[in-house]
Amino acid sequence: MAKKWVYLFKEVDETEKYAGSWDGVRGLLGGKGAGLADMTRAGLPVPPGFTITTEACNAYLESGGKFPDGMWDQALEALEDVEKQTGKKFGDPQNPLLVSVRSGAKFSMPGMMDTVLNVGLNDETVKAMVSLTGNERFAWDAYRRLIQMFGSIVMGIPDEAFSEVMEDLKKERGARLDTDLTADDLKELVRRFEKVYKKHTGSDFPQDPMGQLQLAIEAVFKSWNSNRAIAYRNVAGIPHDLGTAVNVVTMVFGNMGNDSATGVAFTRDPSTGEKKFWGEYLVNAQGEDVVAGIRTPKPIDEMKKEMPQVYRELQEVRERLERHYRDMQDIEFTIERGKLWMLQTRTGKRTARAAIKIAVDMVKEGLISKEEAVMRVTPEQVDTLLHPQFDPKAKENSKVIATGVNASPGAAVGQLAFDADTAEEWAKKEHRDVVMIRPETKPDDVHGMLAAKGILTSRGGATSHAAVVARQFGIPAVVGCEEIEIDLERREARTDKVEMKEGDVVSIDGTAGEVFLGALPTVHPDFTKEKDLATLLGWADEIAAGDMRKWPEDYEGFPTRGLMVWANADYPRDAQRARDFGAMGIGLTRTEHMFFEEERLPIVQRMILAKTSEEREKYLSQLLPFQREDFRGLLRVMAPYPVIIRLIDPPLHEFLPRYESLLAEVIEMRVKGVTGPERDEKESLLAAVEAMREANPMMGMRGVRLSIVMPEIVKMQVRAIFEAACTEKKAGYDVHPEVMIPLVSHVNELKVIQTELEKVAKQVMEEQGIKVHYKFGTMIEIPRAALTAEEIAGVAQFFSFGTNDLTQMTFGFSRDDAEAKFLIQYVEQGILPKNPFQVLDRDGVGKLVKMAARDGRKARPELEIGICGEHGGEPSSIEFCHIAGLNYVSCSPFRVPIARLAAGQAAIKHKGETLG
């Protein structure tokens, strides 16, 4: 028996049995097909139909364009069943069945693939439609739409070939809108469209309905591999081997008169997340009229008055769908002569803000658990929410030049680009910030939209193509800005008051739907006002802290909770922000940043150039009070949480003038024959800097190596840390300083310097007459340190993975050199799946991290282990840190909320897994 390639919507139970799970059904039937089948099972009004599976699509594409054995027969059989259900017959000149042929993949790709409506109409059946509906105009309009869609989608005739003919006819007839055309006009239009069809294809429009159906199905299959679909999947991260299903659905008509309509809606507001019915509809229209943004539709609320009965039905459907799917739904419907038909339901795309609000609300409503809520929001959405917004004061002082629909929130500043190619080129090749402006957008424009910082259109509504794409990818957008008139030819846009040329800078506020001329300054949003986010992240923290994972039985280590989130902060103000964002410690304070401050740098330079130890000590004692004050503030802000302070790390020549500049100055003096003290000073500075030059400074004289050769600096730093800690403790703050020694490669380095420094710490505490709780530990940032972690943990009380340097040395990539010279090419060519400086490389660097964490705990079961590289704020890397059993990730303060969510999600995903 042949494989089953075709499932009727009503066969949903059988489908689910075959597919094994609902996710399997979605994979097999696509999201749309699965939704239609599921709604059918739930007794909702769905037009009869069937789905040809994604497996059939893949078989078709693999065979080079042949339907797999049995598929067509099964489709005909299903069609017969639909005929029985509807009482109509496909191609019947008396009572013809018309169908739509719609694509539908597992993951929604809005507008990317093809749909053909009204399949089954021909010169005969159109007449039957006239007599059945008594609406000649409607029937001919449907026919002309079929020819147009079939021609362009199935046969590849340029859409303009049809629209030009239509515009000509409208001019001839003095018609302004499509609806001004009469039945006879449309009959004429059909004739003219048939000519266009013949001109481009060399043959007549196919009168055989079965032929129409077959070609339409093939067109949908082929559209899976269209360039624009492939490009979309690349960006959205959708695998290329899923294939699309084809849904053959009995046609229902929203354009049968004023008792008919078509619309799309969301069960909650996809922009704010508010629990209110939200959508748009168009009376006497077909579905694509809403999505295409050609006619501006009405808000769904108006339907309450205009079609109260249908509105009530829709409300009931809305509630049933949310209960059923336990998530916000995006639905399409058609009303045919007062009867509601559901054409689609799927999980609705939403803004970051809406995602968070809906997740939190649904927990409160008892619809979903806290874990589900945490999984419903992506770290990227949290990031989007915390993106900069326009400074309210600047907005007050600027003039809004146009307003439109606030289709996708956020602030964007950029130069106007009038088409997608220009937008992409400017953004990618010239690194310019771009706002793409178009009357409306189409699937072909997506590459430009993705490259742009913001999107601006003069037509379309909140469910238009531009709006949907912008929301999905978190690009700020203002759409349907009708005040703006766009002249694509002259590449200009104008309102009553201003004129804008291509390249002019505008600012668009996607949250407010406002457009400004020039660049407005941005500010960070006020995190404390994001109550829903705070609630959600609180749950994430709770989940991570409650997750207690054990080691396998053959290994004796302490169990480990889920990850805490700490922050990297050098100054008290950063630490305060981190704490506000929910950080529970400071994982990295870079002490050398403080050395660069204006009043300190000259002292630092004199200290470095000191010829004797005494001279060096003199300048260090001038630096001590500065450092002590730095540390006091940090420790106080973070009490009672720990603060890890890293001792000086960079090579000393970083604090001195650049060698090349000095060389140039000195050579100039030499050639000009300048003499005197200035020359002498430059010459001796040049000599000093030259003596410090290194072939590969990244792997040279820095970190613990410097401390061993020149211990005075770190001794001063440790004195400053402990003086600060003692002072704050006396003032009543429960401080926890942790001293971190960088760049250790051999345990003996740590032994030597840690012994010295602990002496200083103890001496200070004795002088001050108070003891503070402290730790000494090390960064694990050199492969050898990770490889010998067991020995190192015998000395260090904590490990902090410095994955920036660890990645450099594990890959042998100097980041400065690699990113500019070959790393981007590597990622583009797929040699590396990701830039390993952004996403932690699990196979290589991660292997070292895992080994070191495990070996370190062998020597010291209570070892505190974290990560302080940039990866600490990147969700996939955070998940890996959870898997590796780390105690915390430390990231920049602004990424703390993202990291908290990612840590919670990691705990949920890996619940019950053992460590190691």
Next chain:
Amino acid sequence: MAKKWVYLFKEVDETEKYAGSWDGVRGLLGGKGAGLADMTRAGLPVPPGFTITTEACNAYLESGGKFPDGMWDQALEALEDVEKQTGKKFGDPQNPLLVSVRSGAKFSMPGMMDTVLNVGLNDETVKAMVSLTGNERFAWDAYRRLIQMFGSIVMGIPDEAFSEVMEDLKKERGARLDTDLTADDLKELVRRFEKVYKKHTGSDFPQDPMGQLQLAIEAVFKSWNSNRAIAYRNVAGIPHDLGTAVNVVTMVFGNMGNDSATGVAFTRDPSTGEKKFWGEYLVNAQGEDVVAGIRTPKPIDEMKKEMPQVYRELQEVRERLERHYRDMQDIEFTIERGKLWMLQTRTGKRTARAAIKIAVDMVKEGLISKEEAVMRVTPEQVDTLLHPQFDPKAKENSKVIATGVNASPGAAVGQLAFDADTAEEWAKKEHRDVVMIRPETKPDDVHGMLAAKGILTSRGGATSHAAVVARQFGIPAVVGCEEIEIDLERREARTDKVEMKEGDVVSIDGTAGEVFLGALPTVHPDFTKEKDLATLLGWADEIAAGDMRKWPEDYEGFPTRGLMVWANADYPRDAQRARDFGAMGIGLTRTEHMFFEEERLPIVQRMILAKTSEEREKYLSQLLPFQREDFRGLLRVMAPYPVIIRLIDPPLHEFLPRYESLLAEVIEMRVKGVTGPERDEKESLLAAVEAMREANPMMGMRGVRLSIVMPEIVKMQVRAIFEAACTEKKAGYDVHPEVMIPLVSHVNELKVIQTELEKVAKQVMEEQGIKVHYKFGTMIEIPRAALTAEEIAGVAQFFSFGTNDLTQMTFGFSRDDAEAKFLIQYVEQGILPKNPFQVLDRDGVGKLVKMAARDGRKARPELEIGICGEHGGEPSSIEFCHIAGLNYVSCSPFRVPIARLAAGQAAIKHKGETLG
């Protein structure tokens, strides 16, 4: 019952039972004590005595200077036994027993620790000795020796205090030699020595023999921790916790008249290894007279005439000892009034040449096995043998200014330094080559001797301190050069014909015993003439190849033989030398070296600066014939062995002028206002070089990264390799080229470039109409490559560990920067046990090597794995490579013999161990 701290020589069976093994006995009794006990057991004439154990020494030192419980009583008991054996009594005024108190550690430390002779003499017993021996002069001489030794060694009185007094007396009496002093003179000398003793210590010389014994034992114990002993152990690699034993031995006297003598001998010639009795003796002398080099002794052969009976006895002892110990022995003996007494036997130190000859001869004699022979020679000895020698032609044309004893072979050129401190300072701080010149050397001089390239003395023989130390450490030495008169005050040396000042350059030939003025050129010795070495290395190869090690049962990998030795060679002449030295393949050919040749560099530079791909191809096609010829020679010389050719590795800017020089030139032109084409050219070259500059070139755009971005160069190289291989194969040579891709960190890099290059290889073979056997593989020199070896072995057919770069990146040490700035300090402070660029770091780098070797073979069981870093020629690293299951080590041609020996030794040491 108290622990047994004291063993009589004759209790040797009991000692062995306690110690568990003969090595244990040597540890417990020291080498000297064990030898005396063993000779006693064998029935050889050994004066009765006993040994206080090293355990007692350690207990004494740990307790801060107390004999452990029971030790002294046991010593007294043993002394009583010795009294019974000799029929004498310690301290008896009629028939006194005299003893020597001698140090003796497990490993010989010549001259480093202390000995006191004639213990038991006092004002009473000296009289008994006079009447017993009827030799007044002898008795008083013995007494003055005791006071002198006891005073200087036990009480720390400077030796000069005694020698000055003696010199004064000799002047008063008009005596030239010590032996010119009469009995009365010596009596007077004793009185004067007693005054010296009192002056320096504040008390009288102890008349109580038991007190003498106790203090002497303590002095020996303490000498273990003298500065010079510690320094010696540091250099010789002897652990500091072994302790020394103390041997208390009945005195026998070689200075009782002309029927008495004392001597040292080797059972074979320690310089050449020839099987002939070899030694020296002094009639009417005590032992230290021979060793100290004060009187020049007679060759042992003369004894045949002078004391034929004793000579026969000695010959018999010699044969018995060699049969017993199955190795060449170094013996000390004394003849007291015609009776032979054996005072020591130990394994004799020998030159490199002797070590090899003795090992090979003893196999032929059936005394030892081939495995034992291979273990008897150290890789350092092979190295010494292959050290450069003076060019014979240059020697013919130079005048020998002095000849002496050829005490330690080899050629040395250096500046004369007249004392040890100067020698050390010049060598270590100023990196000057030094020849240390002294009348004779003492243990205090060892630090200077070790720092020197050569040693020259005017006194002493082949067993003098200078000779023994020089031989042990492989430092060329000419001793007893009596023609040279040394003036230490004026720091000058002179012969009849020449005068030399400190700092003058001399050349010394330790093999011939000749001294030249100025620097003579050196040449490499002719390996083919070293038949014994060839035999020995042949056995080492045989052992390595015959050693087949298996993986543990839970792992399916191919069994691995012991290591082969390959060589790194860039040119056919190097490859030929490597083959002559026994290399069985080329493990690394660096192709970029060829780019630097005079006629090629301009083409290379134009190729690098090419603006278009076509232009680049043009210059590459000019380079192709050069490279092809390079490879033809290499492949032909090595056939049928494999030749691994590494594709271009360094960053391209290494082929261009240095940035700093260009900058200086351009700035000068700018300041001077130079215009014209020369300026333009420099400016544009500067711009090009600037664009290529990198922050850390070691980790930048080089190796496979360069090949991916700019594949033209490596395509040319692969074409050259395969054109060469095809040509040579057509000429009848069985060539095996292997193409090595450097600096891989991710398997995809290899996949991309290897695919490209294999296409070129196949195309060339098609063009040439012949197929050659080839492999493609990679260097494992980046930590990530080692960590992901399993994936990489899916593509690569061989691995070659580049442990130079792997060490750099695993430690995060840039070698150029680290060695100059902190690495030497690290090794000196003991932070790192060894310089990891010299000796492979087993804990860190080695861990990666082991993981990668094992994981690589998981993916490809037949994977060919070797090492081509400098470590490939270093014995400890070679042993590690054997443990890790590598197939070969590749080293510089000159180190091939050393590596062959080390590989054989590794196979013996780790026989039967499983892999992994």
